[in-house]
Amino acid sequence: MKNKVLPFSIIIIFGIIFFIFYKSLKDSKIYTPDVNKRKDIPKFNTKEFFSGENMESSSIFELDKIYLLNIWSSWCVPCRQEHSFLMNLNKDNKVIIIGMNYKDNLKSGKNFLKELGNPYKEIFIDSEGTIAIDWGAYGVPESFLIYNNEIIKKYIGPLNQQSIDEINLLIK
Numbered sequence: 001m002k003n004k005v006l007p008f009s010i011i012i013i014f015g016i017i018f019f020i021f022y023k024s025l026k027d028s029k030i031y032t033p034d035v036n037k038r039k040d041i042p043k044f045n046t047k048e049f050f051s052g053e054n055m056e057s058s059s060i061f062e063l064d065k066i067y068l069l070n071i072w073s074s075w076c077v078p079c080r081q082e083h084s085f086l087m088n089l090n091k092d093n094k095v096i097i098i099g100m101n102y103k104d105n106l107k108s109g110k111n112f113l114k115e116l117g118n119p120y121k122e123i124f125i126d127s128e129g130t131i132a133i134d135w136g137a138y139g140v141p142e143s144f145l146i147y148n149n150e151i152i153k154k155y156i157g158p159l160n161q162q163s164i165d166e167i168n169l170l171i172k
Contacts, residue, residue, distance in 0.1 A: 041069075041149050042134040049101055049109065049123035060122055066095045066171050067146040070120070070159075071132055073104040074112035076140045082158035083116045089164055090119035094171050095145075099123035102132055102140050145170060 044057045061067055070086060072079040090097055099120035101109045106125070113120075126132050135144065136154070145153040145167060153170060155163050 044131045046124045068095050069098045069144040071100045071102050071142045073102045074108040078158040079141045085159045086119040096121050102126050103129045
């Protein structure tokens with residue numbers, strides 16, 4: 001009888017250990033932000049990119065208009081990659097593109113726009129990176145599609161043709 005209990009117990013113990021490991025492998029501990037959750041845009045005060053004048057977020061975003069807020073920097077290689085897509089989107093005039101210059105040298109940012117073109121209707125400065133945090137951004141580039149002061153879609157990483165096509169579908 002003892003000879004049968006020991007192997008059976010070992011099999012049960014290994015079965016329980018296997019089950020625990022299997023269940024823990026299926027649980028992801030990686031944080032993934034909800035990019036489709038609608039939320040109101042944050043309120044902030046900052047400076048305008050070209051003039052340096054103080055401005056409030058309420059003066060930038062109006063109701064019944066569609067905006068794309070794009071967070072960019074001159075030192076950001078993916079920002080350079082997505083810039084042609086922003087320029088093409090700007091030609092359509094279906095969406096108002098607003099730029100947030102993130103933790104950048106002002107002169108470098110102006111040279112970036114001089115070299116590649118300016119798709120933005122307005123640009124404001126986030127020299128400390130705190131405004132981007134309020135928006136829920138955790139890197140550059142990131143873009144937010146906004147309607148009636150509400151974020152309706154968030155794009156993490158550089159925009160590409162697929163995301164531009166999606167934006168065009170959403171704004172119809």
